[in-house]
Amino acid sequence: MSDLDRIAPGGRIRVEGLRKTIRALDQAGVDVQDMRDLMHSIGMLVVTAATPPRASGALxxxxxxxxxxxxxxxxxxxxxxxxxxxxxxxxxxxGIAARPFLTDALSRKRSDVFRALDQGVSQILKSNDL
Structure with missing residues (x-):
């Protein structure tokens, strides 16, 4: 069973091997907070790239x-x-048309997301001598 799961158009991506990597990191005693911080920083890449409609700015x-x-x-x-x-x-x-500002931001930042994931996991492995 593959860990890759992508729902078009770019809304959800699951990376092959990530589940096993995280399980192995848990077993090796890596602090869970490191992974939480990494995933938060990856999410922030999309948040900062998102441009929602600005009628009032509340959204x-x-x-x-x-x-x-x-x-x-x-x-x-x-x-x-x-x-x-x-x-x-x-x-x-x-009659309200979709304005997919989050999936558009993910599409624009996809390569940055994968790069940040790769670098982040590598850094966690390095800092834990794994």
Missing amino acids: AGTLRAGRGKTKAVVRAGGARAPYAGVIHYGWPAR
Whole structure:
């Protein structure tokens, strides 16, 4: 079973071997916080590249990166901008076109994301003498 899982158009990517690498790092005693910090910094690459529509600026203020151990997650919306999903994905029944600012940002930053993942895991291995 492969660890690579990509959902078009560029919305979700899973890297082959990452799950096994993280499991091996856990078994070797690597601090989980190192992986969380790496995944957060990768998510921030997408957050800083995202350009949501700016009617009031409230939506832009809700962009954030999660701190997962095994994945980088970028979120938008919440109580201050409950319409984030409608703006991003659209609502055809209401005539609202999709404006996928997060997936567009991921597409623009894809090579930077992979480079940061490679360098980050290498740095974690190096700093733990692995």
